[in-house]
Amino acid sequence: MIPAPFDYVRPTTVDEALAAVAAGGEDVKIMAGGQSLIPVMRLRLAAPETVVDLGGIAELKGVREEGDHLVIGAMTTHAEVIADPLIAQYARLLAEATETVADRQTRRRGTFGGALAHADPAGDLAAVALALDAEMVVAGPSGRRTVPASEFFVDYLTTSLDEGEILVEIRVPKLAGDWGVRYEKFNRVAQAWSIVAIAAAVRREDGHIAEARIGLTNMGPTPLRASATEAALAGAPATADAIAAAARSAAEGTSPSSDLNAQADYREHLAQVLTRRAVSAAAGL
Incomplete structure (x- = not known):
């Protein structure tokens, strides 16, 4: 489909962009790459009066x-x-x-x-x-x-x-020091959104995990930290058994949705499995 008519503004500075947004009427959309905005405009799920394109602002790159x-x-x-x-x-x-x-x-x-x-x-x-x-x-x-x-x-x-x-x-x-990282993503087909994914950064020290940071993708309406697993890993030996035990709490405090791709309990299971894999890889195991 073709989007509804709209005014298009392409500023070259942040100040110009702010002015364009302020002057754009009641329904203004800011466009970055347009990969999400343009499809919904084509379907007329969004029909902004004005689109402010940030692509011409060199200082934002x-x-x-x-x-x-x-x-x-x-x-x-x-x-x-x-x-x-x-x-x-x-x-x-x-x-x-x-x-x-x-x-x-x-x-x-x-x-x-x-x-x-x-x-x-x-x-x-x-x-x-x-x-x-x-x-x-x-x-x-x-x-x-x-x-x-x-x-x-x-x-x-x-x-x-x-x-x-x-x-x-x-x-x-900056991650300075002995950090290992891993992003583990589970999706149904290539190029698709994550059903669940895990971002892990692990700092090792004397054979132990000194610090772990774990982000959860698609385990609630916002991204989340696997706080219980992070706490369990702090000071734990960098072994497969210790990581597996900590990963079992990865879904604590989450609220995953159920949809055509996966039920909530399956997402909770994936969070545990992918956390174990991501942390193990980040820890060099």
Whole structure:
């Protein structure tokens, strides 16, 4: 189908984008890569008065170092994230998860910030941002503010972005030291959304797991941390038995949905199995 008529604005600075959003009428949509927005517009499930395309804003693209953090522009494409040497060095879990996103064509157009702002619980990158303790930098009419990933995702397809605000960059703490990472994803067919996926980062020390960070994809209306498993792994020996025991609590505190792809109890089972696999791989077993 063809989208309903709309006004199109392509600003070249963040200030121009904020002004365009403010002037765009009652129903304004912000477009990053357009991989989620354009299909729903074609089906007329969304019919915005104005579309503000962020693709012309150079300052929202690229990766840079800033002290102990990597700063990733919201309009950095998935393909650029995968290829970036700084991400390969300090945030390899992000690159590993991004490689599983959709197909090559989508990764060339889709953006890191767009995926996070869309906040689909089956998307692969929100759980990674949560596991890595990322921070979202948001620009709005009142200036800029920083929101931890743990507060950014508030409900299904809903973030803490206020009216008139734009996600401009993501700050990711560098993983320095003996960290191993793994993203385990279970889906029915290639290029499909995750039925369940696990983002794991593990720091080993003297044969033990000093710290584990585990993000859960599609185990509730928002991405979640497997807090019980993280606590059980802290200080545990880096052995298959200890990891398997800790992984049994991976689904605690979750609320997975039941749908045509999987029932809730099956998702809980997958969370345990995939957590064991992801943590084992990250721990080098």
